[in-house]
Amino acid sequence: MRRLLRIAQREYVAYVRTVGFWLSMLALPLGMALLMGASGWMEASAPPPALVLIDQTPGQVYLAPVTQALTTRNNIGRPRNEVVAPPIALPTDPAAIGPALKPWLAGDSRLAGKRKLAGAFVVHGAGEAVAVDVWTDNPLLGATESVRRAIAGRMTQAKLEAAGVSPKLLADAQALEPKMTDFSPKAAGKASLLTRLPGLIGFGAAMLLWSVIFTGAGILLNGVIEEKSSKVLEVLLSSATVPEILFGKILGVAGVTFTVLGVWGGVGAVLMNIFAPEQAAGIGQVLFSGGLLFYFAFYLVCGYLMYASVFTAIGSFCETTREAQTLLGPIMILLTIPVIFLSQALRRPDTPALEILSWVPPFTPFMMTARAASGPPMWQVVATGILMLATVAVVMWIAGRAFRAGALSTGKVDLKGLVAKLRGGE
Amino acid sequence: MTDAALSLTNVTKRYGAFTAVDDLSFTAERGRILGFLGPNGAGKTSTLRMVLGLSEATSGTLNVLGAPDGRSVRDRIGFLPEERGLYRRMTPIEAIVFLAGLKGVPGPVARKRAIAMLEEQGLGEAQNRQIRQLSKGMAQKVQLIAAVAHEPELVILDEPFSGLDPVNQQTLEATIRGLAQRGATVVFSTHVMQHAERLCEHVVLLTRGKKVFDGSVAEAKGRAPRALVLEGQLDAAATGALPGIASVTSTPLEAGGQRHVCALKANASGQEALKKAFAQGLDIQRFELREPTLHDAFIVLTGEQLDQPEMAA
Incomplete structure (x- = not known):
């Protein structure tokens, strides 16, 4: 654990020190402020x-x-x-x-x-x-x-x-016109923004989860490629176990990602409380009731561990980003599938396609996060969760073997070579 | 209880159909320097990786500081890999403190040691510069310090001299001697015999995965014949006919004439051959009675020629 934490600490500090980290931290709030300001300014200044x-x-x-x-x-x-x-x-x-x-x-x-x-x-x-x-x-x-x-x-x-x-x-x-009123069966009363919020939050959380996983895994991939090309990995392997290195890196980068998210979330929460207190209270109520926050945390951890392990293992075989791209092709296709279906989850969270995709472990974190707000059957939540946990364990075990083989490998590795190394263990 | 820091017994390592290490056995005594010698591709790095537990032996047993491999005793081992690698954006102090920290040295202690060792190696002024700004030689020194800052009992150095200029090679030799004097067992691989000849009491010679010699440097050199070197306007046939000469290897000299390296027979001193050559009036411009080197021994033992890269004088 000592080594794992040291590796995580090094990863964290190494990224926090970079200019890119601070740019990322400021990019979203600044971008949103600019966007809102610009659109408001355009609307206000443009003549009809x-x-x-x-x-x-x-x-x-x-x-x-x-x-x-x-x-x-x-x-x-x-x-x-x-x-x-x-x-x-x-x-x-x-x-x-x-x-x-x-x-x-x-x-x-x-x-x-x-x-x-x-x-x-x-x-x-x-x-x-x-x-x-x-x-x-x-x-x-x-x-x-x-x-x-x-x-x-x-x-x-x-x-x-x-x-x-x-x-x-x-x-x-x-x-003459009829009086139209929207009712929410769940709220057993009139529909309001609050009754629609869970669906919106589920969709938002799934998209956030997707981008967090993608960003974190990408950071890990590039970091490992750099270590592989600068021959640091072999030194690390002689100083710590493969799980210590793997989890240390994953933990460190998770720390970086959650720091950025935490700052964005904190700033967003403060601003919402000041400028839109009703909506802020509504979001808080949705997140802290019905276990939504727990679901999101669970799927975030599982999804991140699954994809981060795979990306880290692939990085250990590559000395350049170009080499990594050839191995990453199938995973990138996998990662785009949830995005295509997530918008459907917002309108119809119980369509059969989403339900089926929820059972495919690589998609489970995204699909179940989006569906969680609409209250899918508990047996589905539990069963898909168990299936995903098992998959995460298997993926991490394979990733550990691959990481060890990749860190000590030399020369270019294609998909066939990667599979051969996995089967040989070295 | 054995006094060996490291022992391998009938260790074999195969990658598919290729045998990288074949039935290798040897022992490294505690507090001694062992040279692990052989040409490129002899199986040295494969063996060291098995010792460290980075890869598993196909068969055979290892004993590393009492453990079956280096994994469970990694805090007591220092390792310098063949291909050097440090985080380029770290400073030497940060890199040493981080790697020593992985080996269990508390931060303040590691920092203190790092500063002292960097000063000792002449890198005091570079201690807070990023490693990417250092020269290759300086970075290699930093890596060596990082490998031994936790004061390991067993130090494994894979081709530690490669890429170093002669001055830095001598500095490194002094460092390795210092480690042994402190009580550490040092195992270093190299394909440059001169380093091993100067540093080691014990050498293991390896070629194509097989051990061809295991013993003291003196014993190894004893396997090679002494040589009489003759230079001048004399031909190989006349040289080979001199008494006590077993074989002759001739090369032309740039200034004209030939250089004959005459391997002496087992009991020949070379005196008889010289006397006869002068008595015959052979045109000898220079002669030298040369003791065998470890390099000569390696050629005799393996029948292979080694690369001769840059060497310290």
């Missing part, structure tokens, strides 16, 4: 799209409702679009309006304040034969839909009024 609205119908009955529909306000209180006057006198033929506005729509000419014209809506026709020509090269899906609804509503209103329906009755009828 400028649109020209021409109503050629008799009495311009659609001008007011369409203008109102286009200029509704978004969540930060800014109008979604701005209806502007045409920059030139337009022809009366609707088909000629678009070509006349082409220089402004293409951006060759600018509106006042150097703004670009985002599009033009030309409403023409009469009665039940109203048409709308939309001139734009930009995807104005939201605006187009708003215009369609506003005109359709006004046309319906006109039709009903013509049929003798009173404007008041019409207004009352249009105001």
Whole structure:
């Protein structure tokens, strides 16, 4: 144990001293802050799209409702679009309006304040034969839909009024809509963010687990390759047992990874408590109830041990990253499969595919982490857990043999050679 | 109870169909320096790895400080591998403290020893520089210190002289003598016989996995004939006809003439041959009566020629 801890300590200190560690530590918070700041700044600073609205119908009955529909306000209180006057006198033929506005729509000419014209809506026709020509090269899906609804509503209103329906009755009828309420069977009450949080947290935790395992195993792989190429491994093998070296390294790198995660988690928790205390309390409640935190810890430890052992063993055969890439191919494919299925776990955590994949030990940590929140049957939790523990034990035993053989090997090793060395033990 | 720090009995190591070590037996006495000699590929590193427990013997038994191999007594063994390796971003002190720590030496003690040993080896100023900034010779010294900082009873050095310049080779020889004087048993492998000749009382000669000699340096040299070296304008036939000459190996000299190395017969002193050569008026510009070296002994014992890399004077 003394040697194991020394090796772990050395690994930890060696990585914490590097610039890369501190960059990684700062990268996520800084990146998120920049992203949030940038998107907020862009939304706040970008002017709403400028649109020209021409109503050629008799009495311009659609001008007011369409203008109102286009200029509704978004969540930060800014109008979604701005209806502007045409920059030139337009022809009366609707088909000629678009070509006349082409220089402004293409951006060759600018509106006042150097703004670009985002599009033009030309409403023409009469009665039940109203048409709308939309001139734009930009995807104005939201605006187009708003215009369609506003005109359709006004046309319906006109039709009903013509049929003798009173404007008041019409207004009352249009105001009618059912009261929709979401209920959660688990919470035995109204659905809220809190009732949906377990699923979200399961998905998030599975993705986090995947990235932690991938990052930690990658660090280990590169570290062992460096030790192999600089011939340090043989010195270590003469000073400590294979399990001491293997677990020491795995423990040290786990320490590095969890330090980063701990700092991120701590900073995140503090910030959430300050800016979104309700959501923070909800997340805390989900994590600390129903044993979710225990599940996550269990699957994290098992998954990390399994993949870290394999990556470390592979690293012991390689003196360059290029050599490692040829041996890592099959494992990389394995690691991408859970990511493909994890997004499904968020919407339908009990689909058969996820259940089946939960029984495949290399995927168990990710799949069960994602499913844990939706309360899979306990027998499945226990059985897949036992299967995974057994697999972890076998993988670690094989990895130990491989590590020893790899550390003392010389020359290039392909997959066939690796298997031969494993069977020979040296 | 035996006084051997290390003994191997009928040890064989096979890798598939290839036999790296074949029925090897020898003993290293406590507090002595044993030279483990042989050309590249003789099986030296394979043997040392078995001793350390890094690989298992196919058959035979080992006794390493009373244990079946080095694994259970690794804290009492110091090992310098053939291919040197240290963490390049560590300083010499950190590397020594870390490796000594693995052998059970407390940090403060290891640090104190590291500083003293680095000073002793002339590396005092380099002790806080990263190892990647040190010269190869300096890094090798650091590695040797790291291998012995825990004051091991058995020191195993695999080709410790390779890559060192003559000055550093002499320094290393002094260090190895110092280890033995302190009471450690030193086993070092080399394919350069001169080091073994200067350092060892006991040598084991190995070729193609088989032991060809096990005994004292004097005994080994006794297996090779003395030689009379004659240089001048004389031919091999006339030289070979001199009394007491068993065989002649001739090589041309750059300045003209030949150099004849004449192996003497078992009881021949060389005097008779010299007298006869002068009496015959042979053109001898230089002569030398040469005692056999360990290198000569190795050639006689194995029939193989050894590489002659850089050597300390």
